[in-house]
Amino acid sequence: MDFTIRAATLEDCKDISRMILELAEHEKVSDQVKITQKDLEQDGFSKNPFFHGIIAEVPEHLKSRDGHTKVGYSLYFYTYSSWKGRAVYMEDLYVMPEFRGKGIGKALMSKVSQLGLAAGCTQLNFTVLDWNKSSLDFYLKQGCWDVTSDLGYHCMRCEGDALENLAQGDL
């Protein structure tokens, strides 16, 4: 399939927002998406962006049933390992269902790897849900390893009231 992978621009936020919702709808949790197109524009394309994006685009004659040419994306940002230094975190990787199986996901991930290496990163990290068998298989085939399984690292979160209480100093 003919497609291109390129850096996301401000104008892509409309489609990124659409695809974020598509992914959430697929997981039946679209009411959890609080971020709007405007938030994405502000948070990703200001002087100090909180994330970077790449887009997979197909030519007009291959557009989706709904008429979209932007058919996949990845959101990533730079993090830091106190053991190894610079790292890149792939937050989202998504390809519209009708465009899967054509190497687009792999190409998006390859681009994130290239950009990460160019920035001096020595590792790429991301999280996957344990029930997502097809994604788990895809990633293991790319040479990834499961840190949660192998090292017993659990992802933890402190939010809402717990975060506020912590900030106030209440135990």
Add this chain to the structure above:
Amino acid sequence: MALFNLRKAEPKDVPDILRLIKELAKYEEMEDQVILTEKDLLEDGFGDHPFYHCVVADVPTEHQKVEGYSVIGFAMYYFTYDPWIGKLLYLEDFYVMKEYRGFGIGSEILKTLSDTAVKNRCSSMHFIVAESNKASIDFYKRRGASDLSLQEGWRLFRIDKENLLKMSAEE
């Protein structure tokens, strides 16, 4: 202990930060994994676009329990992004020297970080903990943290440099 000071890390703190990173890694039985140098820490934390931020706890000379060390605790963090809820604060490392535990320094550091998270309009603070580290898990759960790996099935995956290079070379 009444007299300790929490402050933003400065370039001169880099040797102490690396010392404490190695102490924490030793506590996690991963000392040989730390390849980061003082030069990396200086470049990556105190340039125009820092990859991380650090707060340090120091004690005045008259309160030193371990001779020669005034910086006795630290936390390393950075900002990440969730496309559903926006900015997050990610806690990479958090450590207080053994001789200084039990005085509320750790709680105070966590309070400062939570405050930073709230002030920067982060909806959540994330971090990872090894499941074998029961003391830390209890410390965090007492403060309202939830274990996403257990509750939602998130597994942390990683690709190391060798496979990153392979992946970035693929067409």
